[in-house]
Amino acid sequence: MKNRSLPAASAIVAAAIVFFLSVMALPVAVAVVEHTFVVSQVNMTHLCKETLVTVVNGQLPGPPIEVTEGDSVAVHIVNESPYNITIHWHGVKQRLNCWSDGVPMITQCPIKPNQNFTYRFNVTGQEGTLWWHAHVPCLRASLHGALIIRPRNGASSYPFPKPHKEIPIIIGEWWEKDLSVVGRNMRDGSLDDDPSASTINGKLGDLFNCSGAPEDGYVLEVEPGKTYMLRVINAALFYEYYLKIAGHKFTVVAADANYVNPYTTDVIAVSPGETVDAILIADAPPGSYYMVAQPVKAPLPDTRTPVYVTRGVVQYNSNRSYGNGTTEQQSSSHGANEGIPFGDAPVVPEMPGMHNTVVSFDFHGNLTSLRHPRRPMVPLRVDEHLFIALGLGMTPCRRGQSCNRRKGDERIIAATMNNVSFHLSSIRTPILEAHYYHTGGRKDDGTLLELPDRPPRTFNFTDPALIPEGDKEALLEPTSKETVARWFRHGATVEVVFQSTALLQGSSNPMHLHGHDMYLLAQGHGNYDAAKDVARYNLVNPPMKNTVHVPNLGWAAVRFVADNPGVWFMHCHYEFHLSMGMAAMFIVEDGPTVGRSLPPPPMDFATCGNYESYLQTKKSEVSHVDGV
Ligand SMILES: *[C@@H]1O[C@H](CO)[C@@H](O)[C@H](O)[C@H]1NC(C)=O
Ligand SMILES: *[C@@H]1O[C@H](CO)[C@@H](O)[C@H](O)[C@H]1NC(C)=O
Ligand SMILES: *[C@@H]1O[C@H](CO)[C@@H](O)[C@H](O)[C@H]1NC(C)=O
Ligand SMILES: *[C@@H]1O[C@H](CO)[C@@H](O)[C@H](O)[C@H]1NC(C)=O
Ligand SMILES: *[C@@H]1O[C@H](CO)[C@@H](O)[C@H](O)[C@H]1NC(C)=O
Ligand SMILES: *[C@@H]1O[C@H](CO)[C@@H](O)[C@H](O)[C@H]1NC(C)=O
Ligand SMILES: *[C@@H]1O[C@H](CO)[C@@H](O)[C@H](O)[C@H]1NC(C)=O
Ligand SMILES: *[C@@H]1O[C@H](CO)[C@@H](O)[C@H](O)[C@H]1NC(C)=O
Ligand SMILES: *[C@@H]1O[C@H](CO)[C@@H](O)[C@H](O)[C@H]1NC(C)=O
Ligand SMILES: *[C@@H]1O[C@H](CO)[C@@H](O)[C@H](O)[C@H]1NC(C)=O
Ligand SMILES: [Cu+2]
Secondary structure, X not given: OOOOOOXXXXXXXXXXXXXXXXXXXXXXXXXXXXXXXXXXEEEEEEOOEEEEEEEEOOEOOOOOEEEEOOOEEEEEEEEOOOOOEOEEEEOOOXXXXXXXXXXXXXXXXXXXXXXXXXXXXXXXXXXXXXXXXXXXXXXXXXXXXXXXXXXXXXXXXXOOOXXXXXXXXXXXXXXXXOHHHHHHHHHXXXXXXXXXXXXXXXXXXXXXXXXXXXXXXXXXXXXXXXXXXXXXXXXXXXXXEEEEEOOOOEEEXXXXXXXXXXXXXXXXXXXXOOEEEEEEEOOOOOOEEEEEEEEEOOOOOOOOOOOOOEEEEEEEOOOEEOOOOOEEOOOOOOOOOOOOOOOOOOEOOOOOOOOOOHHHHHHHHOOOEOOOOOOOOOOOOOOEEXXXXXXXXXXXXXXXXXXXXXXXXXXXXXXXXXXXXXXXXXXXXXXXXXXXXXXXXXXXXXXXXXXXXXXXXXXXXXXXXXXOOOHHHHOOOEOEEEOEEEEEOOOXXXXXXXEEOOOOOOOOEEEXXXXXXXXXXXXXXXXXXXXXXXXXXXXXXXXXXXXXXXXXXXXXXXEEEEOOOEEEEEEEOOHHHHHOOOEEEEEEOOOOOHHHOOOOOOOOOOOOOOHHHOOOOOOOOOEOOOOO
16 A cells, blocks of 8 residues: 555645625625545555555545535645546536536546646535546546535534434445556447446445455444434446345435435435435344345346445444443443344345346335425426437447457447437547637537437337347447537526437436436336326426436436536446447536626636646635534
């Protein structure tokens, strides 16, 4: 392990600026939460093997960022890795601040090795769990962490009883392969790389071993009767996961940093990019219980193997509390009250079948947004309708590309939206910068292709006969790589129906939109049919999501208001789909006033050519320790 001291790593410097808003004549404390993220490579050992991994501040998962709603955040990135890096603040709305969205060559030049960059953004009008991750092919598998937003008025203003403790539960993967190579392979259509294990909070758990010695697992210690808020994040590249704890139920209270009506369930379904906040009450007989995260596979015939289940343990505190301030430590082999004696093997939960996608469908279908002062009304009038078919296709192999896929060397797999596969050609200026300065990225200037509003041809999208290569599928497989964008007038209400298809696979698609939350109006199995499905829209309290899990061989209908000017990436959060092109840019035009238009880039914003002259601003940042 590389031994170095970290410069003020994840320090939240104390102090608070107090702004006196003349209008309200009330003091409102606004704070700057400041972090330094050193991106570097360290050796970590799992499964008997030392592996070089790229991490932030030597940690996997990376450091959490904890803020209070309304705070300003400044994160100084020090790139000591050999890779070009950007960090995306997943789910942060970045109002009028697209410059800090962290998508390479779309919103900024990547941070080169041995360079620094500072992200500045405000976290306004959002509460709950989000996360941050590198937006570089595959490297997000080891470059990620939680972003926790607490209410301005303290934990007492949660719309549920204040939990005893709040615990991030980050589901991830352990990769022994070089992730930068895996990223290149995926871009070139190879699906042959797999992780070596799944993880909970970076731990592989006892289903994995080194020469028979089990790997450490994550342990959540609980006190009987107490309430815990689990902030569940799926940071994995490949799979949706089911999370269960033997002998316990969850009450889901938020998803994607939006409160939901409390929903009690014994299983949480969380797709890559999604977050779920759930209350766990330690109300089972004291003992130990496995917490299991199991990947969800597409229905058979499924193309991807293998899958890895991981587990940790919920361990009841074995100390006996006398209720008079005295706790007595008990030996762990000592029999407890009723229930499971300590020291026995933890109780194992019964998991859904590996290919059972119904549990996920029900979970997502049961989320409704909580009535909350900040909950906006669902827009009823729709200005733009898009129908986006998600699938795979084939493009001709380009010269110089390693086309080791299918039928010799002629074609490679691509992932598509309406028969176009996203590809950023070698540009020197990020799209957002070109768009802002009118040197490109504008509608009709010929630099980008417009994403079609619907697929070029209607077919039976969910016919399983399209999954294997064959005559039926062959007609639909040719596709092309383009730099695709769809422009929206400022303030337009956009309805998008995402249709998962059976083209060469039957997988679900967690669709993520940057800079906006989407109202998830409805989901369904099979082909979307407006004639009957519009009637099923929830226009009263649909959940608001930044990542919408589009069911396997099914669809999801969403609406959003395009009122945040900028160039926003919209893509599948399965890394292989994203790398293969299941993406597009949603470009929201400026509004009629300065206050509704994208401001110029920050003073210290680097352009791709002049990193050398990049100025590290030394603004006096004043911060506070978060928590009221
Ligand atoms: C990782 O381990 C390898 C082999 O032991 C060693 O050569 C390398 O210097 C180490 N790298 C770091 C960053 O510690
Ligand atoms: C990093 O990006 C620059 C362009 O900004 C490119 O020239 C260079 O090859 C990239 N380096 C790596 C290691 O990918
Ligand atoms: C980047 O930041 C680190 C830590 O603050 C500093 O030591 C280093 O000189 C900076 N590098 C550049 C190129 O500005
Ligand atoms: C954050 O909020 C402060 C105070 O309202 C404002 O001055 C600043 O410009 C905002 N920063 C960003 C990046 O939006
Ligand atoms: C884990 O244990 C099994 C069975 O004992 C063994 O076959 C396997 O090699 C072990 N894995 C590692 C990485 O040592
Ligand atoms: C609390 O109760 C226990 C059990 O009755 C007793 O042993 C202990 O001394 C008490 N502690 C105090 C501080 O009263
Ligand atoms: C149990 O009691 C011991 C000794 O008082 C203490 O060190 C330990 O932290 C306690 N465990 C928990 C989970 O509270
Ligand atoms: C909610 O979940 C239950 C099973 O727990 C299921 O029967 C029901 O159909 C789900 N509701 C929706 C709207 O999906
Ligand atoms: C699509 O294909 C499925 C499976 O073969 C079939 O059940 C369904 O009826 C077809 N739908 C249409 C509209 O043809
Ligand atoms: C998809 O696009 C490719 C390349 O432009 C074209 O050859 C093919 O006909 C299109 N497919 C359909 C179904 O329109
Ligand atoms: Cu996808």
